[in-house]
Amino acid sequence: xxxxxxxxxxxxxxxxxxxxxxxxxxxxxxxxxxxxxxxxxxxxxxxxxxxxxxxxxxxxxxxxxxxxxxxxxxxxxxxxxxxxxxxxxxxxxxxxxxxxxxxxxxxxxxxxxxxxxxxxxxxxxxxxxxxxxxxxxxxxxxxxxxxxxxxxxxxxxxxxxxxxxxxxxxxxxxxxxxxxxxxxxxxxxxxxxxxxxxxxxxxxxxxxxxxxxxxxxxxxxxxxxxxxxxxxxxxxxxxxxxxxxxxxxxxxxxxxxxxxxxxxxxxxxxxxxxxxxxxxxxxxxxxxxxxxxxxxxxxxxxxxxxxxxxxxxxxxxxxxxxxxxxxxxxxxxxxxxxxxxxxxxxxxxxxxxxxxxxxxxxxxxxxxxxxxxxxxxxxxxxxxxxxxxxxxxxxxxxxxxxxxxxxxxxxxxxxxxxxxxx
Numbered sequence: 250x251x252x253x254x255x256x257x258x259x260x261x262x263x264x265x266x267x268x269x270x271x272x273x274x275x276x277x278x279x280x281x282x283x284x285x286x287x288x289x290x291x292x293x294x295x296x297x298x299x300x301x302x303x304x305x306x307x308x309x310x311x312x313x314x315x316x317x318x319x320x321x322x323x324x325x326x327x328x329x330x331x332x333x334x335x336x337x338x339x340x341x342x343x344x345x346x347x348x349x350x351x352x353x354x355x356x357x358x359x360x361x362x363x364x365x366x367x368x369x370x371x372x373x374x375x376x377x378x379x380x381x382x383x384x385x386x387x388x389x390x391x392x393x394x395x396x397x398x399x400x401x402x403x404x405x406x407x408x409x410x411x412x413x414x415x416x417x418x419x420x421x422x423x424x425x426x427x428x429x430x431x432x433x434x435x436x437x438x439x440x441x442x443x444x445x446x447x448x449x450x451x452x453x454x455x456x457x458x459x460x461x462x463x464x465x466x467x468x469x470x471x472x473x474x475x476x477x478x479x480x481x482x483x484x485x486x487x488x489x490x491x492x493x494x495x496x497x498x499x500x501x502x503x504x505x506x507x508x509x510x511x512x513x514x515x516x517x518x519x520x521x522x523x524x525x526x527x528x529x530x531x532x533x534x535x536x537x538x539x540x541x542x543x544x545x546x547x548x549x550x551x552x553x554x555x556x557x558x559x560x561x562x563x564x565x566x567x568x569x570x571x572x573x574x575x576x577x578x579x580x581x582x583x584x585x586x587x588x589x590x591x592x593x594x595x596x597x598x599x600x601x602x603x604x605x606x607x608x609x610x611x612x613x614x615x616x617x618x619x620x621x622x623x624x625x626x627x628x629x630x631x632x633x634x635x636x637x638x639x640x641x642x643x644x645x646x647x648x649x650x651x652x653x654x655x656x657x658x659x660x661x662x663x664x665x666x667x668x669x670x671x
Contacts, residue, residue: 264535266651267574267609271588274578280585281503283434289422292414294475295432296585301408303425306398311362315393318353318375318382319366322390331384339363353382362394369393401425411586433585439498439556440467441481443491443510443519449483462637463508463561463568470572470671471506474580491522499527499549499556503583506576509563523547523558534574535608535651538567538634542575557583564634570611570646573670591670593648593663600628602656604649611646613639614664626664646670 265273284298313319318335325331336352339345341359348354348363356362356369368390376383401407407425408418414432422430447461448454461483471478481498484491498505510519520543523529529545543560559576561568578588596616604610614626626647629639645666649656656662 264533264608266535267590270532270534270574271578271590274575274582274588278579278582280583281433281436284431285434286429286431289419289428289430292422292430292432293416293419295414295435297408297410297412297414297418298431298433298585299410300406301412301422301425301427301430303401303403303405303407305426306403307401307421307424308395308397308399310397312395313356313358313360313362313369313393314395315369315371316357317369317371317393318384319348319356319362319369320353320384321348321350321365322368322388324351325384325386325388328386330386332378332381333384334381337363353384367391367394413586435475435477436504436580436584437477437479437502438471438504438506438580439479439481439502440464440471440506441484441494441498442507443484443486445486447483462565463563466565466568467506467508467561467572470569470576471580473671474577475584476580486518488518488522488525491518492525495522495547495558496526496550499547499554500551501549502556504557504559504580505547506559506561508561508568510560519543519560523560527555527558529558532575534571536570536574537604537608537610538562538564539571539574539611540567542571562634565637566613566634566640569640569670577670591665593665595661596647596664597623597625598647598656598660598662599625599658600656601658602628602649604653604655606654607651609651610649611665612649613643614645614647615643616645616664626662640667643667 287295320333324333333351333353336349336354337346338355339360340357343360345361345363348365354363354366368388369392370384370388371393374385407421412418414430442461442464446458448458450460454460464480468478468480479502481494484494495505507519520529523543523545527545527547529543532542532544534540534542539562541562543558545558546555547558548555559579561571561576581588597619602612613629615629616624617627619625629643631639645664648663648665
């Protein structure tokens with residue numbers, strides 16, 4: 250369970266920039282302490298609990314990087330073509346015998362270098378002359394060879410603690426002969442929605458009711474991050490019932506996540522329920538769509554343990570944006586990693602736009618290739634934060650920094666692909 254204080258998320262300012270939110274989101278937050286050893290393939294998406302040190306050299310032996318001919322550089326005639334007899338043949342996986350002076354060894358990619366040989370000529374760079382090979386001048390010592398430990402020496406740091414395991418890091422661990430690694434346990438998150446006006450898909454809609462979409466989007470986003478998700482369903486507009494559900498969820502979850510219901514209206518029962526059992530503060534992010542985010546702490550029935558609470562805005566697009574800038578980095582720290590800001594790519598704007606200064610705006614766009622071949626961004630025709638199709642019909646967001654007042658067609662803008670935010 251997370252170790253949180255009642256003032257963990259206190260903030261008395263008016264507006265938080267994206268950078269300030271990123272720096273505050275994990276301030277003083279300790280990652281989950283429990284670890285477990287898992288099979289290598291099961292480590293995908295998990296956070297490495299400790300440093301991974303190479304138990305062997307990578308590669309483990311001196312080998313050829315190409316198909317060709319291994320030679321002793323000292324046997325070559327400087328500045329001129331050299332003719333050497335072809336001796337033994339060494340395929341990959343075979344044990345190489347020691348080479349003889351003035352002899353070229355036929356060798357293949359990955360095969361061990363014969364003792365005495367220090368250079369390999371690629372087969373396409375030489376010509377055969379009966380039982381001999383003609384070698385051109387100009388090759389440097391060690392060319393086309395891979396020394397033992399060139400990639401990573403035994404005892405070297407392969408992966409640092411806190412590294413997110415992914416296919417490429419799993420490949421590295423496998424190349425070092427590892428079958429199991431120690432990772433932090435999965436972060437446990439409970440998700441629920443509130444309101445008498447929403448129902449789950451598959452349930453008949455009553456008058457003035459709508460289907461719950463945010464809860465499903467949040468669960469999908471969380472699963473992509475390797476989180477263990479518990480769906481608490483929909484809670485009715487009853488402060489006591491919500492408070493009881495919050496307290497129960499805090500017992501075995503690290504984070505409780507919801508959307509909507511945390512404003513100051515008399516029907517915003519989540520806010521009063523959180524305040525009844527824990528502490529609550531509001532962050533106003535200087536972004537659009539988004540802005541209001543509730544951060545809180547819910548004590549559990551276990552002494553000294555508590556769960557974090559994050560209440561996102563109610564509109565789906567605002568939920569997506571604030572999840573990317575608050576929840577995602579928060580979970581990274583909680584899991585034992587580090588929060589990182591996604592790297593935007595430059596594209597050309599194909600639309601005009603005006604905004605207020607002092608806040609960062611995210612404009613939903615689709616990408617297309619212009620007549621001159623340059624990638625450009627086309628703004629979605631509808632701006633509303635409740636328009637879900639503005640997410641499904643676009644490729645990502647254009648990030649417009651706080652000082653920007655307007656964008657003209659043809660200007661270079663910063664594009665954030667959805668794949669970087671989820």
